[in-house]
Amino acid sequence: DAGITQSPRHKVTETGTPVTLRCHQTENHRYMYWYRQDPGHGLRLIHYSYGVKDTDKGEVSDGYSVSRSKTEDFLLTLESATSSQTSVYFCAISVPRGEQFFGPGTRLTVL
Amino acid sequence: QKEVEQNSGPLSVPEGAIASLNCTYSDRGSQSFFWYRQYSGKSPELIMSIYSNGDKEDGRFTAQLNKASQYVSLLIRDSQPSDSATYLCAAPGQFYFGTGTSLTVIP
Numbered sequence: 001d002a003g004i005t006q007s008p009r010h011k012v013t014e015t016g017t018p019v020t021l022r023c024h025q026t027e028n029h030r031y032m033y034w035y036r037q038d039p040g041h042g043l044r045l046i047h048y049s050y051g052v053k054d055t056d057k058g059e060v061s062d063g064y065s066v067s068r069s070k071t072e073d074f075l076l077t078l079e080s081a082t083s084s085q086t087s088v089y090f091c092a093i094s095v096p097r098g099e100q101f102f103g104p105g106t107r108l109t110v111l
Numbered sequence: 112q113k114e115v116e117q118n119s120g121p122l123s124v125p126e127g128a129i130a131s132l133n134c135t136y137s138d139r140g141s142q143s144f145f146w147y148r149q150y151s152g153k154s155p156e157l158i159m160s161i162y163s164n165g166d167k168e169d170g171r172f173t174a175q176l177n178k179a180s181q182y183v184s185l186l187i188r189d190s191q192p193s194d195s196a197t198y199l200c201a202a203p204g205q206f207y208f209g210t211g212t213s214l215t216v217i218p
Contacts, residue, residue: 033206042199042210043155089152098143098161100206102154 003027006091012109016037019078023091023108025071031094032074034058034066036087037105043090049074081110114138115202117209125217132212134200137155137181144183147176147199149211155199159185190216 001024013019022030034046035058045058047066055066063085078085091103091110118133119180134144147155160176161167161183173186187194197211 031205040210043208045206046175093205097160099145099157099160100201101157105154 001102004091004093005057006089006103006106008106009104010107012111014111015082016080019081019108019110021076021089023074023076023103025093027093028071029093029095030071032068033092033094033100034061034064034074034076035090035092036085037090037096038087045074046089046099080102081108083110087111113207114207115200117200117212118212121213123215123217125188126190126192128190128197128216130190130194130214130216132185132187132198132200132214134183134185134209135181136202136207138180138202139181140204143202144174144176145201146172146185146192147201147208149197149199151196183192187214191215192218194218 005024007022010063031050033048035043036046037043044060046060047055049055049068052068052071067075085089086109089108091107092100096102114137116135124130140153148158151156151179158175159172161176164176167174171188175184183200187196195215197213199211200209
């Protein structure tokens with residue numbers, strides 16, 4: 001399972017509140033990713049990281065920020081959650097040949 | 112145009128039949144492709160990687176890549192009910208995923 005965990009696994013929050021999702025990996029992979037998955041849209045890249053403190057935006061980065069202060073942790077923050085951010089969030093790592101491996105996901109509901 | 116397009120589903124096949132899943136892509140520079148399987152409520156799981164033109168076989172799965180036509184496919188032979196899932200194709204680079212094709216194998 002590539003040693004990837006996500007926390008929390010489920011969260012319900014209210015519009016306007018800040019939310020932080022955590023991704024933790026145990027195998028020292030350089031690249032880490034955050035995706036959201038919504039019906040009809042598939043997986044969409046939010047942000048990714050290519051090293052400690054090295055991050056970049058993906059396709060749907062508005063309203064999200066990330067941080068990576070340690071190799072093993074990649075945090076996704078919704079500064080002020082909106083109902084449109086209700087989704088399932090997946091963290092992933094990639095290996096040198098390009099394959100990605102996913103964490104178990106976090107189901108976020110913004111009321 | 113989306114970077115990666117998958118054939119529309121859902122797809123239903125009887126047990127034992129061949130299921131064919133297709134994907135087209137727009138970036139001619141893409142060198143490799145991946146197929147993921149996702150069961151309902153679970154995370155995507157890598158099942159096939161293909162890096163060069165032609166076919167790659169792994170058990171009941173065959174991935175086919177045609178760079179000239181910008182087309183990649185996944186064939187599942189002797190389909191089983193346990194193959195019922197959503198299948199996603201992906202091209203690296205910015206890591207674009209298709210929206211997925213839902214496959215149901217009917218016993």
